[in-house]
Amino acid sequence: MHSISTGDLRVIHIFEKAVPMTLHYPCNTMAHGFARRQFLGTLAAGAGAMVGGLGAFTSPAMAAHLKSDQKRIVVFNMHGGLSQLESWDPKPGTETGGPFLAIPTSVPGIHISELLPLTAMQMHHLCLVRGVNTSEDDHGKGAYLMMTGRRQTPAGEFPQIGAVASKTLNPADSSLPGHILITPGGGGGRGNDSAWLGPKYSSVQLGNGNPPPNIVRPDGITPDSDQARNDFRRKVSERFLNRRRTAVTEAFTYSFEQAEKLMNQRDIFDVTKEPASEVERYGKHDLGRHCLLARRLLESGVSFVQLSHSNYDTHNENFNFHIEQLAEFDFAFSTFVADLAQRGMLESTLIVVLSEFGRTPNVNLYQGRDHWSRAWSVCLAGTRMPRGHVFGATNDKGTEVIDKQVDHGNLFHTYLQSVGVDSTANFNIDGRDMPIADPASRPIDGLLV
């Protein structure tokens, strides 16, 4: 374990309690400074409890599969465009820095925004890529290139990272969907995100964390009846397939077995099966529940889970919004990272925190920040990623990348390389070679360990 100074803990704990408050203040005023100092002062006594909390994880007994070689990816999509300045790459005290301070983290010398105090304590697991330049300030196009690693072209779609992960990482015999999106709203069903990889690798969308549709046997059908009709189905199919068997018929037969297994495993979609204390630890808000669900899914062997946290598109009141949004995120995310580390899952899981772009260093008239793709950050953690590391840098005002610039293509390659996929190889789709990642791009040099 990395040692954590008491000073850091104090900051962290205090801010945790400060979260429910919505602060309305103009930037850099005394009121802000006062509020911060006050928080620092009042709750120092809680620090011990926090340490205790860290050691009091529920026993990670169910992480038995961690020994397996299967790699997984979890993506946090900070929808709308997370401000790098209020998160991974703060520039306090500069004209672009905004009102918040940078705080020390569990890794000496690395500072992140004070809006992420709990995450700061997990810095020793994280790797911040601060030199991202994607040159795309449109939401849709920005999201597209971050998710597919390629710029949108009119004539063709590309599969998203989840579809690629599902195809390359999900064991062939897995009954679980390999590509899961936990979406903030309701709804559900299948996403349209696998392009030429085909619908088999499309996301299964869990609207607001609800289980996939049709996973529960309807009341009108007794288990007994279901058993009888399935036995009959099997006999009929088997007789037919004895006459002609193809890869396609095998897939069809198997889909029913998968469905059956999935029904038996449906609890993995149900966070209420977690002890109340776990729910408490992750936070009772949606993101907390979703993170807990993501952990359950990854533990059960799902290859790819994507969560969304919405909405960071803060053209107005950037700072207030980030206080609220990041408070939720910080609470849930830090617990998630710590849990995965505790359970040994970081060795086999890649965590990616991304957005469609960052936000302008310049603060506009409405205390907002606009779209900014020229210099922003992505946070990574887990398999093959250096721990407690910062890669690349922006200049003092955060307006330009000055060291180790990377783009969406490099990142996409790197995600795949980190989970053991040769991103420079091709998929063979229907006899055609389709590059797994943009062949014009390449993995980030010197990042992976």
Next chain:
Amino acid sequence: MIARLRSAARAAFHMERRMFVRLVLAWLILPAAMSTADEPLRDVINRELAPPSGTSWPKSDDAEFLRRVSIDLNGMPPTTEAARAFLADTDPAKREKVVDQLMASPLYARHIATTLDVMLMERRPATHVTQDEWSAWLLKSVRDNKPWNVMARELMTADGDTPENRAAARFYLDRNAEPHVITRDIGRVFFGRDMQCNQCHDSPLVADFLQRDYHGLLAIASTGYAVTKKVAEKDVTVLAERAPTDLTFESVFDKGNSHRTVARLPGSPSLTEPFFYPGDDYTVAPADGVRAQPRYSRRAAFAELATNGSNRSFNENIANRLWAMMLGRGLVHPLDMMHPDNPAASPSLLKALGDRLVATNFDMKMFLREVALSDVYQRPFDLTNAATDQLVAAKTEQQQIAAQKESLEVLARDAASTSSDADGTFSTAESAMLPVAAEADIVRTQYTDAKKKVDEAAKATADATAAFTARKSFADTLQQAAMPLNSASMLLPGDAQLAMTAQQLTARAAAVAAELPALEKTVAEKTAAVTPVTEALAVSKGTLDAAMQKLQPLLEAVRAEEVKVVAARAAMQDALLKAASVKSRLAALDRITEAGDQKTTVAVAAQTVVSQETAVAAATKQVAEYMPVVVERTTKMQDAEKVMTAATTALNTAQEQVSQQRAALSTLNEAVAALNKAIEALPGDESMASGMATLVAKTTAVDKAMKSSEQALVAASQMSAAAADAMKAAQSAMVEANAELDRRQKMATQSGTDLAGAKDAMTVAASAYEKAMETIPADLSAGFALSQLKPLSPEQMLWSIYRVTGVYDRYVAGEFAELDKAAPLTDEQKADAAVMAARAIDVEQKVYDKLKGNITSFVQIYGGAPGQPQNDFYASPDQALFTANGGSINSWISPAAANSTERVANATDPKLAAEELYLGVLSRLPVEQELEEVTAFLAARPDRSKAAQELVWGLISSAEFRFNK
């Protein structure tokens, strides 16, 4: 020398070809007998895809055929009644009859329209044109059996600006007229060529897909663009068209080496297009909210050239796609990868099909009907024993094909080198043309600028003149108004107000009049300014004409070379296609004949096992048969031994006696000699003399006895020798018998070992055969000797479930009843086929509209993503969960109005229940095992209604239902 070899090879090839034409029934490739236009198409199909010579191939059974053709032509299986009637029908022409019935059903148009919809739009959302408008156009087109080339032309040229062509404009509009999307999809959908990669370079994977083909199409696609205009206060997006321009492009692999193309479609030379001076090239010039129309429409020219039957790719693409609609797989597969490296299962058939479509004016209905009635369509889906027995016969064909392979490859290499030479000459001509064309572009731009200046000057003159005229007319009006006022003022000199007004007006008139000279001067200036720019334009026009004149012969030279390139390439494609096709067919035949050989090996091994088993039985029998001889001889031997023992004992006894007697005699003789000596010493001694007499008598007696004993000994000795001989004989007989037994036993053991070996060999052969057979059904069905397992499309899945659960026909009955009530038909009308057909169409539409709501969810579950290819099959657990736990299917299988569930539930006899079940859901009668299964099921599940639902569900969710076999 090489040339001579080649021509010899060619001659040999042609000889062979002539011989094979009659011999080789091609599943094949061979540029076989040309089909004549009046030969039924089904015969052409049967001939081109005949099974290997010397074999006959079974047909699918009636039930299999009926379900297959119903789903392929109507999108759903037959009703129970229709299936029962068809199976009972003894008319030998019943298959033809049912095809015609299906094609007369309103469901035919519905299903084909749906299939064309998916093919053309790939489930893109309907944004600019509603799905209803679009479906209605497709439906009507199919119902009227509109020729495919007419449909295609409408799709390629529609602008969406009139109600008539609004629907057809969807192909462009719902792709947002994005040039690259249109280019890719025109290439795929109309020419069977996915040239997506060729946007940036010649395809590294497909030698035949060229960047210039892509850009030739792009030059067409990019002339269309979407424009939103106001029609009756509403925004309507229509397709405007630009005046054509040339495209330049370069390969990312060969930067700096630029090429130039006008419009061109795959397999044709560039379009020859008229020249218009810039600014003079539109009938409606582009502007915001205006549908621009050029004087020359490149789209229209392209559409004409593509669809007039002269473009082989266009013709064969639709032949291949219609074929795939019926057979579940294109002759070329994937459908959008038509190129020589991916040859058709039979290129000659594909060509014949394309030619036939042209000859029949692209009559799709005729085409589908002929395909449905071909033997090839009616082949079984599984490999029966009758069929596997014939695999080895493929050897004949294999040898024939192998013989052609090499000569075809030589031809292909020749053609490729000719084509490459043509490419070189073309490049030279193109290089000469490019700089001149670039100059012409500059001159054209200069002309455009000059023209713009003239237009501006003319406009300025017109504006100035207008300004002058307006001011002048104002001044005149003022003057005219001032005059009477002045007169009046003079008449009424005391009226100061009037005087002032008159004065003011006069002053105003004078002031305005004073402005006029300046304005007039401006007019003069502007007019003067027109002259130099007009002169400049004339000069520019001269320059442009000169440039065009210079360019024209170069363009013509390029085009002349291009014509040669196109011809050479077509010849090369043809040659490559034949060679590749022979090669892939040969590979399949190698596998097929190998499997045939394996099967023979298995048969031989099985024969060996049988003969070994016979041998084992015979050898065992021989051992058993010989056993008594061995026993008898052993007994004899034992007897002889006993005799021998007795004889030996007797001999020994006799020898003993003789020895004793000899010893006694010897002693007696010694005693006589001693007594004689004594008598000599004491002669006359009486006692000694009498002793002597006794002694002599004794000796004589002993001697006699001994002689007798010796005789006995001789006899015993003889007996013993005889016994020894007898024993020796018996022994040798026994040894002989044992040896024989041993031989026979060894033979038995050997044949046992041989049997085991034969059995092992049999196992090995059987498993080798099984392994070889794994790929054979796929090979056979890729060559259409077996039918494909065709997964139902999302729509077929939905409508099939609607049909077998009775939902569909319940709605049909309901709609008919309602119509009969609302608009009863007279008997006369009922006798009128046209009226009845119209009513059927009406009902079909009404039922469709009521039931179509579920299409979306079935497409979502079973279909591909919008804009992606839709014919890839996949199976996922969410589909299985939808079947198992979803509300739709579980509610449709409830017993209702004589649907299968109710019939099964109400059947008194389990056998009848099974029949209703299988006929209703799978359109066939159950086999014995299935009857037993259903009987047992019903016995175990006392709740009849529930049990019936379980059974119906079991069949609907089975693989046999999911696939059209």
